[in-house]
Amino acid sequence: MLNGKKVALYITGGIAVYKVVDLMRTLIKSGAQVRVAMTESATQFVSPLTFQVLSKHDVHTSIFLEKNPEQVDHIHFADWADLAIVAPLTANTLAKLANGIADNFVSSALLATTCPVFTIPAMNQHMYENPATQKNIEYLKNRQIYVMNPDEGFLAEGYSGKGRFPEQTRILDELQSFMRDRARYLPLKNKSVLITAGGTKERIDPVRYISNDSSGKMGHALAEAAYLNGADVTLVTSSSLPVSSNIKRISVESAAEMYESVSSRFDSSDILIMAAAVSDYSPETTSTKKMKKQDEMTLTFKKNKDILKEMGHRKKTNQCIVGFAAETDNINEYAKKKLIEKKADLIVANDIGKDDRGFNVDKNEVTFFSTQSEPQIIPLKEKIEIAKDVIDWIIKFIN
Known part of the structure; x- marks a missing residue:
């Protein structure tokens, strides 16, 4: 969702400035173009040169350093952006933003900003809880400016309280949700997507089980890709991998537990993606x-x-089912057979007999098998990219 977006990153003067360096790197890795503006006090914590080197752009620190006579820099900076992020948002800049004060580059550019604004407050607990600050926060929210709740924890002052700069995973989850809510078009909006992930475990006794090498990475990547396309996602997983708070997680262990979780939700789902490596057999007794x-x-x-x-035979005409086939030989033959026998719309087949792809690694090479077209080979690449290809196929299929 950040890929190709132009992000104006406004940095204000708090001790959490050092955490914004890593946040900016993550935004860039996600495909965003990032340009930075800093208040003078922010430059006392981290040098503008750090952000300049990482962003590959000049960092704006003064409203009076107009380098291009053909444009007004703070207006041009505001107009350039698709998204504005203020991190950390200090009590001082929060008050300026709420009251329309424009006395530096950051506050002036923010006053001229017309794109969505996402802010990440970080300050002392007493400053955060002050009625004036709380009033300013409510005012910003009423203007559709997003204001995160800071974390609780150890503060710079040496005691615990509310006001810490949030953990990056929570920032990214809320940022994704913020952007998704404001997207003009999402192809899977109002669609319910049910996804399975991981290798199931079949218990022999309390300490031993039968399983396989599936990590769940593919299923988790699919859940993320479906969510970013607007779907309401439920992930039934036996993996311990983290899941975005935007995705409903159902943790299971055995094939029987996965069956119950899928079966009870299937009829109300528009799309089922069976990416889990479900055990074919389990011990007769445990x-x-x-x-x-x-x-x-x-x-x-x-x-x-x-x-x-079973879900294939229960499928209604308005549902889409995608299955995975993990094979070591005769891949095309087995995948085509599975497509017909399971009544699936798409089978994603992959060779798990190679070390650089398939189970428990970050990359894969797959082939799409459907009754609608000839087999389509998706060359070796990151699983998150494979997931996007699968979701794109589903979008075309249901449309």
């Missing part, structure tokens, strides 16, 4: 106590329910 070492041991297995096949 010991409640740790099984002691024996010279020989025989385990009897029972077949688990085929979630993809």
Whole structure:
């Protein structure tokens, strides 16, 4: 959602300025073009040169340093941006923003800004809780300026309280939600997407289980990509990977738990993506106590329910089902067979017999199989990019 966006990053004078360096790097890695403006007090904490080197652009620090006579810099800076982020937002700049005071480059440019504004307050707890500050925050919110709640924790003053610069994961989650709410068009808006991820575990006893090497990275990437396209996403996962707070997480362990979670939600879902590596078999019996070492041991297995096949046969005409096929040989043959037998709309097949792709790595190479077209090879690339390709296919299919 940040890819290609022009972001004006306004930095004001608080101890949390050093944390904004990493935030800016993350914005750039996400594909954003970032340009920086700093208050004079912000430059006392981190040099403008740091932000200049990382952004590859001049950093604006003074309203009087007009380098181009053909433009007014603070107006041009405000007009250039698709998104304005103020980080950290001090009590001083917060008050200026609320009351229309324009006495430096940052406050002047913000007063001229017409794009969405996202602010990240950070200050002492007493300053934050002061009635004047709270009144200013409410005023900004009434003007559709987004104001994050600061974190609670150890403050620069040496005691704990509310006012810390938020953790970056929370900033990015709320920023994504903020941008999604203001997007003009989202192809999966009002669509309910159900996604499975991870390798299920089938317990032998309290300390042993049967599983596979699936990390859940593909399913989690799909959940993120679906959310960014406007979907309401439920992720049923057996993986311990983190999940954005914008996505509903259902944690499961076994194939039976995954089946129940999917089956109970399938009828109300528009799209099902079965990216999990679900165990085909589970032990006939599970010991409640740790099984002691024996010279020989025989385990009897029972077949688990085929979630993809059952949902495929329950599918209504307005639903879309995507399945994954992890194979080591005869990939095309098995994928085509799975497409027909499971009544799926798309099978995403991949070779898990290679070390640089498939299970438990960041990259993959896949082939799309559908009844609508010839097989489509998606070359080796990051799983987040594969996820975007899958979601793009779904968008075209449902439209």
